[in-house]
Amino acid sequence: MSTREVDLCIIGAGSGGLSVASVAAQLGVRTVLVERGKMGGDCLNYGCVPSKSLLAAAKAADAARHAARLGIGLPPPSVDFAAVMRHVHGVIDAIAPNDSESRMTGLGVEVVRGEARFAGPQEIEVDGARIRARRIVVATGSSPAPPPIPGLEETPYLTNETVFDNEVLPEHLLVVGGGPIGLEMAQAHRLLGARVTVLEAARLLGKDDPELVELLRLRLRADGIAIRDGVKIVRVERTPGGVAATLEDGERIDATHLLVAAGRRANVEGLALERAGIAYSEKGIEVDARLRTTNGKVYAIGDVAGGPQFTHVAGYHAGIVIRNVLFRWPAKVDYRALPWVTYTTPELAHVGLTEEAARAREGDRLTILRWPLSENDRAQTERSTQGLLKVVANRRGKVLGASILAPNAGELIQLWCLAIQEGVGVKAIAGMIAPYPTLGEISKRAAGTFFLPMLFSGRAKRLVRFLAKLG
Numbered sequence: 001m002s003t004r005e006v007d008l009c010i011i012g013a014g015s016g017g018l019s020v021a022s023v024a025a026q027l028g029v030r031t032v033l034v035e036r037g038k039m040g041g042d043c044l045n046y047g048c049v050p051s052k053s054l055l056a057a058a059k060a061a062d063a064a065r066h067a068a069r070l071g072i073g074l075p076p077p078s079v080d081f082a083a084v085m086r087h088v089h090g091v092i093d094a095i096a097p098n099d100s101e102s103r104m105t106g107l108g109v110e111v112v113r114g115e116a117r118f119a120g121p122q123e124i125e126v127d128g129a130r131i132r133a134r135r136i137v138v139a140t141g142s143s144p145a146p147p148p149i150p151g152l153e154e155t156p157y158l159t160n161e162t163v164f165d166n167e168v169l170p171e172h173l174l175v176v177g178g179g180p181i182g183l184e185m186a187q188a189h190r191l192l193g194a195r196v197t198v199l200e201a202a203r204l205l206g207k208d209d210p211e212l213v214e215l216l217r218l219r220l221r222a223d224g225i226a227i228r229d230g231v232k233i234v235r236v237e238r239t240p241g242g243v244a245a246t247l248e249d250g251e252r253i254d255a256t257h258l259l260v261a262a263g264r265r266a267n268v269e270g271l272a273l274e275r276a277g278i279a280y281s282e283k284g285i286e287v288d289a290r291l292r293t294t295n296g297k298v299y300a301i302g303d304v305a306g307g308p309q310f311t312h313v314a315g316y317h318a319g320i321v322i323r324n325v326l327f328r329w330p331a332k333v334d335y336r337a338l339p340w341v342t343y344t345t346p347e348l349a350h351v352g353l354t355e356e357a358a359r360a361r362e363g364d365r366l367t368i369l370r371w372p373l374s375e376n377d378r379a380q381t382e383r384s385t386q387g388l389l390k391v392v393a394n395r396r397g398k399v400l401g402a403s404i405l406a407p408n409a410g411e412l413i414q415l416w417c418l419a420i421q422e423g424v425g426v427k428a429i430a431g432m433i434a435p436y437p438t439l440g441e442i443s444k445r446a447a448g449t450f451f452l453p454m455l456f457s458g459r460a461k462r463l464v465r466f467l468a469k470l471g
Contacts, residue, residue: 002130006030008325009124009133011116011271014041016302016314017139018099023322025108032133033109034116034126040099042141042303043311044092046161051184053091054164055343057084058191062223062345065191069383079192081169088164118276122297135297135325138271138278138285139314142303145265147176147201151236155243157258160185166257170194174245174255177262178204178229180342183220185259187344190225197253199245200229201262205342209354209403212388216348216405219386266304281306289332290324291317299325307333310340337421341410346387349413352401352420358392362400367393369426371446373406378437382407389442391416397425397450406439415443426450 008024010017013035021033038045064077097103101111114127123132144159146152158166160181171194175186178200190196198220204227205213220227232248242256266284273279279286279294284306291299299321300306302314316333323331339351358366373379373387387406393399402416419429430447434440 003123003132004032004130006032006110006131006133008032008135008137009034009131010137010139011124012041012139012141012267012302012304013039013099013104013111014139014141014302014314015043015311016318017041017137018104019315019318020137020139020301020321021104021109022107023318024326025104027326028108029326031109032112032131033104034112034114034124034131036113036115039101039104040096042143042161043314044095044099046164048311049092049095050088050164051160051181051188052343053088054084054188055184055345057087058188059345061193062191079169081192082167084192085164085167115270117270117272118278119272121276121295135299136276137321137325138293138298138300138304139302140267140271140304141314142264142266142284142309144260145263146260147262149176149233149236152260155236155238155258157236157243157260159260163259170255170257172197172242172255173257173259174243174253175199175259175261176233176245177260178202178227179261180205180340182259182261183216184343185261186225187220187223190223191345196224197226197255198228199231199233199247199253200227201232202230204229205348207340207354208342208348208350209390210356212348212390212403212405215386215388216342216344216346219346220344264303264309266306268304290330291320291333292324308335308338308340310338313338337417339410339413339417341413343410346384346405346407347409348403348405349409350401350403351413351417352399353392354401354403355390355392358400362394365395366400367395367397367450369393369446369449371442371449373439373442375445376437376439376442378439378441379406381437389446391426391446393426393450397427399424399426404442406442408439412440412443415440 007030009032010021011034021031025031061077064074067074104111112126116124116126119125173189173194173196175182175198178198186196186198233245234248235246237244243258244254246252268280277295284304285293285300287300287305293300301317303309320331323329342348369391371389374385379385384407390403392401399419404412426447434444
């Protein structure tokens with residue numbers, strides 16, 4: 001069997017793998033990219049792109065439904081769910097050329113289609129052909145991992161990989177999982193006209209700040225979504241009308257469709273990682289701070305590396321690997337300023353430490369800054385005042401974390417990402433000039449509250465009176 005020699009081999013053409021491959025090839029590195037499925041991976045085909053496209057349609061329907069609050073009279077929106085799904089796939093098709101095999105080939109990447117498995121520490125096999133590389137990057141992502149609910153294997157259900165192929169609006173969608181995917185899909189389907197019930201075994205959006213999560217819960221319930229968290233499903237089953245779930249207390253919930261959005265597993269099966277001396281578990285491949293596996297010639301990035309499962313993390317990982325592999329610069333991951341966003345209406349965004357995590361680390365040496373959307377003039381003009389900015393800082397004004405519930409919170413959180421990453425304190429944010437009227441003013445206003453106790457203290461008042469006497 002002949003063996004091809006290359007400089008770099010990437011397994012997986014998702015966002016992280018594509019980034020590494022494109023940069024390496026443009027720098028003149030002999031690069032092979034192996035992909036067994038669709039180019040673009042989960043984000044383009046089953047995740048970020050289609051879900052946000054569906055949410056865009058849902059928001060349009062919701063805006064039409066509530067236009068009267070702005071004095072605009074519109075008939076109730078008519079939802080053509082099949083047309084909505086055509087819109088979703090149209091967006092995928094519009095973005096797909098950026099991730100396509102032809103584009104990668106044009107950049108100088110050799111794209112190999114097939115199943116990759118390790119044949120040795122620096123060798124892989126793809127459909128009988130061998131590739132030997134100086135460095136290998138595993139970027140195989142993750143897949144839905146349905147929870148062990150009795151009856152699930154015999155019951156028809158959707159996941160994020162199949163829900164966008166459904167062209168019939170569910171009469172009643174039952175969502176298992178109260179994380180970001182579950183809540184985004186729940187609200188999207190509800191705003192498009194479906195009845196929706198969400199079941200969550202633990203706490204709704206368990207990684208986010210409970211104070212803001214409760215505000216979001218109120219909005220979702222106002223939309224008509226039934227939310228049940230802290231419940232255990234003891235059985236699901238197929239019924240003549242669709243599906244049914246039985247809870248631990250004996251309650252039975254009947255629905256027409258079931259969406260399972262609870263749990264994901266790293267795609268490590270079939271890679272024969274043990275042949276390359278690579279340690280892994282069901283959570284993913286073991287890596288160090290430089291994203292090296294236990295085989296120093298092999299790196300792992302994105303979901304398969306067992307860390308935070310976000311597309312932007314895969315892109316960040318790609319940059320770390322590029323610096324390590326191509327420039328021999330020992331770059332390390334740093335998640336202190338890692339943001340994440342749940343793209344509901346309103347959006348919920350977070351970066352850094354939550355109040356709970358900060359108190360566990362800092363004790364009571366904290367300052368919590370808040371600014372409600374109801375005190376923001378731009379929010380008032382758009383009649384969208386349900387939301388809050390919450391900042392966690394230490395006593396010296398160093399920003400430790402921030403959470404935002406607001407329209408476009410994913411955009412607003414970026415200032416606080418920069419503050420944490422670069423060590424910018426609340427003083428600088430309070431002193432910046434913010435355009436009026438904008439939602440972004442909430443950051444300046446919240447930061448300014450840090451100084452209110454000093455500004456209106458007795459000492460400050462005495463100083464002002466003394467200066468006044470000077471003329």
